[in-house]
Amino acid sequence: MPLHPGPDDGPPSFHDLLATAAYRAVAAGLRLGVFDALADGRRPVASLANALGTDPRGTGLLAEALVSFGYLTGGPDGYANTEQTTKWLAGGGYAEVDKFWSVVLFESWEGLEESVRTGKPAIDFYAWLADRPDVLRRFQGMLSGHADTIAPEVASIVPVGSTLLDVGGGHAKHAIRLCTAHPALKATVIDLPDALAVGAAAVTDAGLSHRINLLPGDYDTLDLGESYDTILLFNVVHGRPAAANETLLKRVASALRPGGAVVLLEHDEHSPDRASDAFARVFSLNLFHGQGGQVYGADTITTWLTKAGFTAPTTHPLTTSPGQSLLTAHKP
Numbered sequence: 001m002p003l004h005p006g007p008d009d010g011p012p013s014f015h016d017l018l019a020t021a022a023y024r025a026v027a028a029g030l031r032l033g034v035f036d037a038l039a040d041g042r043r044p045v046a047s048l049a050n051a052l053g054t055d056p057r058g059t060g061l062l063a064e065a066l067v068s069f070g071y072l073t074g075g076p077d078g079y080a081n082t083e084q085t086t087k088w089l090a091g092g093g094y095a096e097v098d099k100f101w102s103v104v105l106f107e108s109w110e111g112l113e114e115s116v117r118t119g120k121p122a123i124d125f126y127a128w129l130a131d132r133p134d135v136l137r138r139f140q141g142m143l144s145g146h147a148d149t150i151a152p153e154v155a156s157i158v159p160v161g162s163t164l165l166d167v168g169g170g171h172a173k174h175a176i177r178l179c180t181a182h183p184a185l186k187a188t189v190i191d192l193p194d195a196l197a198v199g200a201a202a203v204t205d206a207g208l209s210h211r212i213n214l215l216p217g218d219y220d221t222l223d224l225g226e227s228y229d230t231i232l233l234f235n236v237v238h239g240r241p242a243a244a245n246e247t248l249l250k251r252v253a254s255a256l257r258p259g260g261a262v263v264l265l266e267h268d269e270h271s272p273d274r275a276s277d278a279f280a281r282v283f284s285l286n287l288f289h290g291q292g293g294q295v296y297g298a299d300t301i302t303t304w305l306t307k308a309g310f311t312a313p314t315t316h317p318l319t320t321s322p323g324q325s326l327l328t329a330h331k332p
């Protein structure tokens with residue numbers, strides 16, 4: 001948790017040194033299971049180390065660091081989770097987000113300077129994920145959980161006919177929600193094979209295998225099909241360079257019937273809330289570094305859409321996901 005030091009407490013970078021060290025210590029706590037091991041109450045360090053299978057001195061030093069950042073309380077009887085730690089980190093929940101972002105920041109950002117210097121992503125995020133099945137599982141789990149939260153609102157906005165294509169729709173939650181709400185709808189979901197494995201389980205669980213077709217492959221080279229009523233491009237364009245998006249949107253236009261709609265889900269470029277705004281900028285830098293993308297402004301996306309032959313989009317800010325909006329455009 002941030003220490004909020006004052007302006008006289010040293011150079012600003014020292015505050016960030018502390019914040020970075022705190023996040024790395026939290027990641028170690030999560031990976032070693034510290035917060036879960038303290039879920040039932042305070043433990044002396046020897047008992048904690050025994051439960052974790054870790055070195056007692058190292059465990060004590062990690063616990064002391066976590067005390068200083070407000071994640072644990074210390075005392076003569078050992079260490080305990082704080083109220084906030086119990087609420088957010090013990091037993092899952094937000095811990096999944098921190099486990100994901102800590103790996104991204106502390107491992108994949110290693111070559112950040114190279115990306116900035118050359119203008120080309122120093123890593124290929126999806127290849128990097130494919131080499132780390134647990135991170136990939138966590139990434140898809142986060143996307144799937146977020147889709148569960150927004151799917152009802154999304155389904156109330158997306159125009160639906162009888163056919164829908166979800167491009168990069170891996171977990172299939174939006175196709176499932178829309179097919180459930182519209183009994184005549186048939187959907188196709190395209191994604192990379194590992195991501196679609198997550199969707200396959202969800203589609204089977206929902207009993208919708210006969211109406212949702214899962215198509216594994218690269219959406220840049222696969223035949224997208226034709227005459228769809230609706231095509232979803234959710235959280236896709238921010239992960240790609242501008243030129244690749246222009247090409248993809250033209251392919252999407254060809255796969256729609258006249259009057260059909262493309263619906264994009266994207267992060268807003270700017271947010272009035274300072275923390276959300278800072279996150280959007282960090283997220284943008286991360287997208288540039290790993291995928292050659294960024295959070296694009298609505299003006300840029302509108303230009304691509306009109307160049308691909310679409311009408312100018314209508315924007316629907318999502319109340320279930322502040323800082324994200326749906327952009328709906330039609331093929332005339």
Ligand SMILES: C[S@@+](CC[C@H](N)C(=O)[O-])C[C@H]1O[C@@H](n2cnc3c(N)ncnc32)[C@H](O)[C@@H]1O
Nearest residue numbers: 143147168169170191192195217218219234235
């Ligand atoms: C940020 S996720 C968005 C997932 C989903 N649309 C959502 O909004 O929750 C991007 C998705 O695109 C998929 N993807 C990335 N590159 C792809 C490619 N070349 N071909 C097919 N799918 C791809 C990823 O596997 C991932 O599931």
